[in-house]
Amino acid sequence: MDPENQSQIKSIADRAEKDRISREDIIVVLGASDIEGALISAETVTSGDPSFSGPLAGVSLRLPVYHILEPTIKEAIPEDVYEENVGIWTLAVEPEKVEKIGQEFEAIRQKNKTSA
Amino acid sequence: MGNWLKGKTAIIIGERDGVQGPSIAQCLEAAGANVVFAVTECFV
Numbered sequence: 001m002d003p004e005n006q007s008q009i010k011s012i013a014d015r016a017e018k019d020r021i022s023r024e025d026i027i028v029v030l031g032a033s034d035i036e037g038a039l040i041s042a043e044t045v046t047s048g049d050p051s052f053s054g055p056l057a058g059v060s061l062r063l064p065v066y067h068i069l070e071p072t073i074k075e076a077i078p079e080d081v082y083e084e085n086v087g088i089w090t091l092a093v094e095p096e097k098v099e100k101i102g103q104e105f106e107a108i109r110q111k112n113k114t115s116a
Numbered sequence: 117m118g119n120w121l122k123g124k125t126a127i128i129i130g131e132r133d134g135v136q137g138p139s140i141a142q143c144l145e146a147a148g149a150n151v152v153f154a155v156t157e158c159f160v
Contacts, residue, residue, distance in 0.1 A: 001129065005155055009127055012152055016125065026125045029144060033134030037159075041129055063127070068135045068143065076121040081146040085139035 001044045003054040009045060013061050028065045029073065033089075035101060038067055042108050062112050069093060070102045122148030132158040 028045045032038035042065045049056040126149040130137030137156040
């Protein structure tokens with residue numbers, strides 16, 4: 001993940017802590033098209049930058065992270081808005097891949113909770 | 117479905133070759149989330 005974006009996310013999380021906003025009330029939503037890239041970004045905002053090069057190196061923010069294609073996100077968004085903005089991707093990505101994204105991200109969130 | 121996104125503070129990392137930041141932001145705002153940061157990353 002871009003170091004500049006890591007820096008922004010870190011400052012948002014720090015500010016939220018000062019404002020006593022619970023980490024559970026902050027979510028990170030990703031739109032990466034490849035699972036590997038999405039998982040690296042997910043790791044960056046939960047356990048820290050795996051490349052150890054950005055501001056989140058060694059920083060465990062433990063933010064709940066989701067992918068825009070996950071059913072749990074899709075179901076909470078008005079259907080017409082989702083269709084207009086993301087619809088093409090739901091057609092382009094195989095259902096098995098969407099299911100895999102959902103499983104992988106759910107596992108990351110669960111791991112996050114248990115190690116918090 | 118219940119709208120669990122309502123009132124959440126949202127950070128969005130879109131991707132140029134995937135779903136872009138502004139598209140995700142529109143979705144989350146329509147669901148009642150408060151988008152505080154939305155970006156589209158580009159890997160070249």
